[in-house]
Amino acid sequence: MNPTTTIPKPTAAELDLLQTLWPLDAATAKQVHAAMQVERPDVTYATVLRLMQIMHGKGILIRDASERAHVYAPAQAQDSLQTNLLKDLIQKAFAGSAKALVLAALRSGLSKKERAEIERLLKDEQP
Structure with a gap:
């Protein structure tokens, strides 16, 4: 292709x-x-x-x-397709705001384990 x-x-x-x-x-x-x-x-x-x-x-x-x-x-790797679908979703459903997507996901209910993993990822990103 x-x-x-x-x-x-x-x-x-x-x-x-x-x-x-x-x-x-x-x-x-x-x-x-x-x-x-x-x-x-x-x-x-x-x-x-x-x-x-x-x-x-x-x-x-x-x-x-x-x-x-x-x-x-x-034809496309999983992460590549998921990234493209996510970008499209952010544009169409969240007016281009990744923050709005994340907030909606957080409101939809996370397990304690998922929340801890997200917090760990965010801490690792801090300078």
Whole structure:
């Protein structure tokens, strides 16, 4: 894919599949289906395969067709995609204010462990 070409934003179902595929790095539809069934036993192989084919067509996945079973991999690293989605969310939902996003997240309820981790990160950033 051309570096100047933007990858479309994945749908919720596509993000769900990416969450399964990222730890695997690259996998066949059969492998992704097996991994997804751990959390969602109702998901069918046909659904996973079709979704992966659609994602490949959109440029969200890359495909190695050199073997009989095609191997798919994310076209974009997890942190890169999440950063792009977050930037878009900040612009659209929080008028460009990262502070407003953080405050909304803090108000949505954090566990004590999450709050302690955030406080530790903020302390580490202090000069």
